Amino acid sequence: MDNGASSYRRFLDGDDKGIAEIVGDFKDGLILYLNSFVNNLYVAEELAEDTFFRLLVKKPRFAGRSSFKSWLYSIGRNVAVDHIRHNSKSSYIPIEDMEAYLADESELERSYIKEERRIMVHKALNKLPSDYRQIIWLVYFEELSHEESAVAMKKSSRQIRNLLYRAKQALKSELEKEGFVYEEF
Numbered sequence: 001m002d003n004g005a006s007s008y009r010r011f012l013d014g015d016d017k018g019i020a021e022i023v024g025d026f027k028d029g030l031i032l033y034l035n036s037f038v039n040n041l042y043v044a045e046e047l048a049e050d051t052f053f054r055l056l057v058k059k060p061r062f063a064g065r066s067s068f069k070s071w072l073y074s075i076g077r078n079v080a081v082d083h084i085r086h087n088s089k090s091s092y093i094p095i096e097d098m099e100a101y102l103a104d105e106s107e108l109e110r111s112y113i114k115e116e117r118r119i120m121v122h123k124a125l126n127k128l129p130s131d132y133r134q135i136i137w138l139v140y141f142e143e144l145s146h147e148e149s150a151v152a153m154k155k156s157s158r159q160i161r162n163l164l165y166r167a168k169q170a171l172k173s174e175l176e177k178e179g180f181v182y183e184e185f
Contacts, residue, residue, distance in 0.1 A: 004021070004022050004025055004026065004068035004069060004072065005062060005064065005067075005068040006018075007019070007021040007022050007025075008022060008055070008062055008068060009062075011055075012059060019052070019055065019056060022052070022055070022072070023052055026069065026072055027048060027052075028108060028111065028112045028115070029069075029112060030048045030051060030072065030073065030076050031044045031045055031048045031108065032044075032108065032109060032112055033073055033076060033077075034047045034048055034051075034076050034077075034079075034080050035105065037077070037080040037081070037083075037084065038080060038083065038084065041104050041105045041108065043083070047076065047079050047080050047083055048076065050079045050083075051072070051075050051076040051079050054075060054079065055072075055075070060075065117180070120175065120178060120180050121171075121175065121180075123178075124171055124174035124175045124178065124180070125137075125171060125174075127174050128167065128170050128171060128174065129170075131153075131163060131167070132163070132166065132167035132170050132171070133167075134153060135149060135153065135160065135163045135164050135167050136164070136167050136168070136171060138152055138153070139164060146160045146161060146164070149164075
């Protein structure tokens with residue numbers, strides 16, 4: 001995976017879907033990163049919009065000396081620093097608004113972490129042998145019973161139980177290689 005570089009190249013070549021992919025892939029993470037500068041989720045969202053706007057209008061050159069994500073985040077950092085420099089006066093936020101803000105920030109963080117974990121699981125799943133991927137998919141994603149999975153895979157229930165056990169062990173091993181902290185199946 002090139003972390004968005006090919007999408008950006010496509011955008012520069014005139015394919016508007018490239019920028020849409022970049023926004024979809026990096027928006028939440030960029031907002032959380034920018035929030036670390038401004039401690040205001042709503043301002044961080046505006047700064048993220050400004051960052052993507054810079055990509056749209058100025059079309060800076062991506063040299064490829066770093067990952068696309070780190071390059072994009074450095075642009076976001078510059079936008080945040082400019083914002084802080086121009087708005088150095090602190091503002092008053094009513095406590096009622098702060099509670100809503102904190103709840104929104106917490107929810108965004110949870111959804112971002114959940115999405116990142118889901119991506120890691122799917123990447124690890126793709127490294128497994130076909131039978132392992134199939135049984136994990138059928139049981140955990142499609143929520144089929146062992147008996148239904150046995151019919152779908154043309155195996156006995158005992159074979160399905162054994163296959164599922166080995167598949168979970170293999171998936172756990174792949175995830176641990178990536179440093180993933182997992183929850184028990």
